[in-house]
Amino acid sequence: MNYLKLDVAEWAEENFSSCDLGDARRTKRAVKVARQMAEHPDGSSTAQTEDWSDLKAMHRLFGEEDVTFRAMATPHWQKTRSLAQGTVLLIGDTTETDFGIHRRSVQGLGPTGDGYGRGFFLHNSLMVNAHSGEIMGLAGQELFYRKPAPKQENSYRVTQRSRESEVWGRLIDAIGSPASAVRYVHVFDRGADNLDVFRHCRQNGCDWVIRAARLHRNVESVESEDGSLRPLGEVLDRQPVRGTYELTVRAAQKRPARTATMEVRFTQVTPHRPEKRATQYLRSIGFESLTQWVVEVREVDPPAGVAPLRWVLWTSLPVTDFDAAWQVIEYYERRWLIEEFHKAIKTGCRLEARLYRDAKALEAVAGVVSVLAVRLVQLKTVATAQPELPAVRLVPGIWLTALREMRRGKKILTVRDFFRHLAGLGGFLMRKGDGEPGWMTLWKGLEKLTSFIRGYLAGMKKCG
DSSP states (O other), rough: OOOOSSSSSHHHHHHHHTTOOOOOHHHHHHEEEEEEHHHHHSHHHHHHSSSSHHHHHHHHHHHHHHOOHHHHHHHHHHHHHHHHEEEEEEEEEEEEEOOOGGGGSTTTTTEETTEEEEEEEEEEEEEETTTOOOEEEEEEEEEEEOOOOOOTHHHHHHHHHGGOOOOOOOOHHHHHOOOEEEEEEEEEOOOGOOHHHHHHHHHTOOEEEEEETTTTTTEEEOSSOOOEEEEHHHHHHOOOOEEEEEEOOOOBBBBOOEEEEEEEEEEEEEEEEEOOTOOOOHHHHOOOOOOOOEEEEEESSSOOOOOOOOOEESSHHHHHHHOHEEEEEHHHTTHHHHHHHIIIIIIISSOOOOOBBBHHHHHHHHHHHHHHHHHHHHHHHHHHHHSBBBBBGOOOOOHHHHHHTTTTTTTOOOOHHHHHHHHTTTTTTGGGOOOOOOOOHHHHHHHHHHHHHHHHHHHHHOOO
């Protein structure tokens, strides 16, 4: 299934024409603004509109009281959830925006980073086809501001007040339960390793794959005959190796690339039930034991001076053999897509470079930019998921004609051909050892192609 609309006008209409902005004229303007932003994602508002009247209209739109982050993004969230079939991954994480210490005059922004930055936080849930790895869209988001923790607060009082980590559960609840014949699998990093998140998933009939943050947490193992509790890390150390695989590790600072041998272990455990320090949420719903599986991936014989790689994953999915464990590992390895999405928001769409006088307008801009960032990252996943699909089934005819002209008559038959030549416009050299292009070179090429098409269509109108 094709989740990406390449034509920017069709994409803008599909994602923003049903926005409830209090006036049909505002909705019509929102569609036009989204199209202008999609044609030049990293441009300033001035570069995107190219016209003084359009620039004023864009600023007026984002300044309207009814034009909010939620109002701009909700139709996209609803459309994305309606696409779900079979098993889908809901990859969640938070990113912070920082509009700079010199933007303190912007009304309404909150502290970020070490407290000196100014911005807000975006908690996002990216829906991904579990089979193909294609990005389907955003299933939901929450924009929030950081509140400073009370001074001299002990660990008990932390559990008695509202905490920033509750955003994980709120968004799980907002997305809700899957439709019949659909399975939601929430995929989270270590920030979501708490019992509240497990319970929110269970309450909504969802599964989960969550990286463990605290290996010292006491659990009851299925092998325990007397019900005794042991640290999770100790329980895993006692498990036999169920299989191995090789992982290519990229080079990093002061660390060369290598091929790591990874051992896989798994078992079933029940996390220890909190007593005195249960959160307000757990007390309100009544805590129940949550027996679940845990999968460990551990590197053996790492190079001297290099810390071994290790992931421990909580999951509600049954893991009774190596194939099932491998499925859980593959689901978690899709998590990099949310990092690419956050990069697209900040680098591809340059959200933090937007110049508005109040936080409310920046929030509304973030609603459009979030949907646009999905489009940018989708370029990569569509290119890799359906490489041999005939290009004519995905790409508008005028796009193929224009790209062939710009690439001096080169043959463009498949989706892979199209995206490689599109990336060629953005600087991709297409040498044998270059691999496949990333989304940044793809969208740079897309900007050139859409500009070429605009000029071609304008010339046709003038001549006609």
